Amino acid sequence: MQANRLKTVFHPLLLCLAVGLGSAQAAPGMVVVGYGGAGQKAQDEAFFKPFSASDGKPLIQSEYNGEMARIKVMVDTGNVDWDVVQIEGPDLLRGCEEGMYERLDWNRLGHADQLIPDAAQECGSAALVWSVAIAYDRNKLAQAPTSWADFWDVNKTPGKRGLRKRAVYNLEFALLADGVKVEDVYKVLSTPAGVDRAFAKLTELKPHIQWWEAGAQPPQWLAAGDVVMTSTYSGRVATAAQNGSPLALVWPGSLYGMDYWAIIKGSRHVDQAKRFIAYANQADAQVDYVKRIPYGPTNKQAAERLAPDLAKWVPTSPQNLNGALSMDVAFWVDHGEELEERFNAWASK
Numbered sequence: 001m002q003a004n005r006l007k008t009v010f011h012p013l014l015l016c017l018a019v020g021l022g023s024a025q026a027a028p029g030m031v032v033v034g035y036g037g038a039g040q041k042a043q044d045e046a047f048f049k050p051f052s053a054s055d056g057k058p059l060i061q062s063e064y065n066g067e068m069a070r071i072k073v074m075v076d077t078g079n080v081d082w083d084v085v086q087i088e089g090p091d092l093l094r095g096c097e098e099g100m101y102e103r104l105d106w107n108r109l110g111h112a113d114q115l116i117p118d119a120a121q122e123c124g125s126a127a128l129v130w131s132v133a134i135a136y137d138r139n140k141l142a143q144a145p146t147s148w149a150d151f152w153d154v155n156k157t158p159g160k161r162g163l164r165k166r167a168v169y170n171l172e173f174a175l176l177a178d179g180v181k182v183e184d185v186y187k188v189l190s191t192p193a194g195v196d197r198a199f200a201k202l203t204e205l206k207p208h209i210q211w212w213e214a215g216a217q218p219p220q221w222l223a224a225g226d227v228v229m230t231s232t233y234s235g236r237v238a239t240a241a242q243n244g245s246p247l248a249l250v251w252p253g254s255l256y257g258m259d260y261w262a263i264i265k266g267s268r269h270v271d272q273a274k275r276f277i278a279y280a281n282q283a284d285a286q287v288d289y290v291k292r293i294p295y296g297p298t299n300k301q302a303a304e305r306l307a308p309d310l311a312k313w314v315p316t317s318p319q320n321l322n323g324a325l326s327m328d329v330a331f332w333v334d335h336g337e338e339l340e341e342r343f344n345a346w347a348s349k
Contacts, residue, residue, distance in 0.1 A: 028058060028060070029057060029058030029059055029060045029269075030057070030058070030059050030060065030083045030084065030267075030269035030272045030273060030276070031060045031061070031062055031081065031082045031083050031084070031269075032048065032059060032060070032061055032062070032083065032084040032085075032086075032276065033061075033062045033063065033064055033082050033084070033085045033086065034061070034062075034063060034064075034085075034086040035063065035064070035065070035066070035086060035214070035215050036063035036214065036215070036216060037214065037215050037216035037236060038216070038235070038236050038239050038293055039128075039215065039233070039235060039236065039293055039295070040061065040063065041292075041293075042289055042292035042293040043289065044061065045288070045292055046285055046286075046288040046289035046292055047276075047279065047280045047285055047289065048061060050279075050285070051275075051276055051279045051280070054279070055272065055275055055276075055279075057272055059276070062082065064085075065213050065214055066087070066088065066091070068091050068094075068095065068100075071085065071095070071100055071264060072095075072098075072100060074264060074266070075099070075100050075264065075265050075266055078266055080264050080265070080266035080267055080268070082264055082267075083263060083264060083267040083268070083269045083270075083272075083273050084261055084262070084263055084264075084267075084273045084276060084277070085261075085262055085264060086127055086259050086260070086261060087124065087259065087260050087261075087262050088168075088257070088259055088260075089257050089258055089259075089260065089327065089329040089332075090168065090327075090329050090332030090333050090336050091336075092121065092123060092124045092260045092262055093121070093123075093329060093330075093333045094333050094336065094337075095123070095262070096121070096122055096123035096124070096262075097333075099265060100264065100265055101123035101124065101262040101263060101264060101265055102123065102262075102263040102264070102265055102267065102270055102273075103122055103123060104120075104121075104122065104123065104124070104125065104263075104274070104277070106120050108274075109125070109274060109277065109278055110278065111278070111281055114281070114283070114299050114300055114301060115281065115298050115299060115300065116129070116298050116299075116300055116303075116316075118258065118329075119258065119298045121260060123262055123263075124260030124261060124262040125260060125261050125277045125280075125281060125298075126258040126259070126260050126261075126298040127258070127259045127260055127261050127280065127298070128235075128258065128259055128289075128295040128296060128297070128298065129256060129257070129258050129295060129296025129297070129298065129314075129315055129316050130233055130234070130235065130256065130257060130258070130259055130295055130296070130315065131233070131234040131235075131251075131254045131255065131256040131295075131296075131315030131320070131324070132164075132169050132231050132232065132233060132234070132254060132255045132256075133231070133232065133234050133237075133249045133250055133251055133253075133254035133255075134148070134150075134151055134229055134230070134231060134232075134249070134250035134253070134254075135218060135219065135222060135229065135230055135231075135232040135237045135247055135248065135249055135250075136222065136228065136229040136230075136247070136248060136250070137222050137223070137225075137228075137246050137247055137248075138246045138247070138248050139246040140225065140228065140246075141157065141228065141229070143156075143157070144248065144250070145157070145229055145250055146250060146252065147176070147177075147250070147252065147253055148173050148174075148176040148177035148253050149176075149177050149179070151173070151177060151229055152177040152201070152204065152205055154205070154208050157228055157229070158228075159208070159227065159228030159229075160208055160209070160210045160226060160227040160228065161205060161208050161209055161210065161227060161228070161229055161230060162209075162210050162211075162212050162217070162218050162221055162222075162226075162227040162229070162230025162231060162232070163209050163210075163211060163212070163230070163231050164211070164212055164213070164231060165211035165212065165213050165347065166340060166343065167336070167339040167340045167342070167343035168332055168336065168339075168340070169231060169255055170198075170202060170231075170343070171189055171195070171198040171199075171202075171339065171343075172185050172186075172189065172198075172255055172325060172327075173231065173253070173255070174197075174198040174199075174201035174202045174205075175188055175189060175194070175197065175198050175201070176253050176325070177201055178197060178198075178201045182253070182323060182324070182325050185325055186328040186331050189331065190331065190335075195339070195342075199342070199346060202346070203346075210226065210227055210230075211347070212230070215232075215233045215236060216236065218230040218231065218232035218233075218236070218237070219232065219236050219237050219240050219245075219247060222237075222247055223245070223247070232249075233295075234249055234254065234294075234295070234313070234315055235293045235294055235295040235313075236293070237249055238293070238294045238313040239292075239293050239294065241313075242294075242313065251319075251320045251322070251323070251324065252322065252323035252324070253323060253324070253325070254315070254320070254323075254324045254325070255324070255325045255326075255327055256296075256315045256316070256321075256324055256325070256326060256327065257326065257327035257329065258298065261276075261277050261280060263277075281298070281299060282299065283297075283299045283301040283302040283305065284302075286298065286299045286302035287302045287305050287306070290302065290306060290310065290314065291310065294310060294313035294314050295314070295315065296314050296315045296316035297314075303316070
């Protein structure tokens with residue numbers, strides 16, 4: 001993925017203008033930043049284009065890989081050339097405490113009662129419910145994996161494994177692979193011995209890991225045969241499977257949570273950004289989005305309207321929640337910085 005690749009849903013001239021602007025000058029329209037790939041293409045059709053058409057103002061897209069340092073530099077220098085950003089829960093709460101995002105007034109924004117629990121936050125509004133699960137190619141494995149223990153077993157299934165290059169997700173998966181029960185993962189991880197245990201388990205697999213940083217990479221690597229199995233955002237593989245790909249997901253042991261829309265402090269398009277968030281929270285828009293890529297909707301009315309053949313791919317469907325782990329956002333807010341630093345040092349060795 002090329003981070004910060006600007007695109008516009010309107011005239012190509014706006015694209016040229018946006019690329020030519022310095023960071024100290026406002027872009028010609030609100031800039032919304034996501035994680036790219038199939039997920040952002042779905043957002044473009046379900047949210048970005050129809051919102052721009054109804055709002056009458058341009059919306060420009062960009063992509064990134066979740067680099068919080070980049071946002072912090074914008075806020076600290078006052079050169080804010082992004083407006084709305086898709087962000088993970090722990091990074092949202094940590095950044096909110098540090099003053100990196102605009103506060104949301106839900107009395108004015110409205111319809112918080114239509115959203116699932118924890119969707120309406122002080123500095124963000126949930127964009128989707130994601131899941132990170134094991135993915136594999138059914139045509140290339142004689143025996144399908146059923147757990148993280150299978151993922152770690154390179155004797156049973158030789159070959160490279162794909163994992164995201166961050167501590168978050170991987171420490172949980174390592175403990176599950178080491179026999180920790182789903183309900184005990186964060187209890188164990190909250191102790192120094194538990195953290196050491198997780199890193200020790202990761203070290204076992206390290207020679208066989210191929211690190212991914214962009215969500216589009218895992219399904220590409222599976223299709224190319226670069227890895228035999230990988231952690232992945234479920235929606236990307238589910239979409240591929242719906243389109244006839246032999247890729248499949250292992251739901252037991254999956255980790256799920258929410259991404260959020262947040263408005264960067266110092267945005268020059270705050271009012272437009274708030275209108276966008278309100279639009280993206282509507283049931284009709286979310287049903288359209290889930291039809292394009294099956295992540296979980298955050299509007300309860302949207303969830304009720306999903307057809308069974310679509311709901312089976314959604315992380316929050318009852319059958320997919322069986323044996324799944326809910327991310328402990330508070331844990332990662334409290335310990336994320338130190339664990340990511342330790343992970344980076346460990347990964348670089």
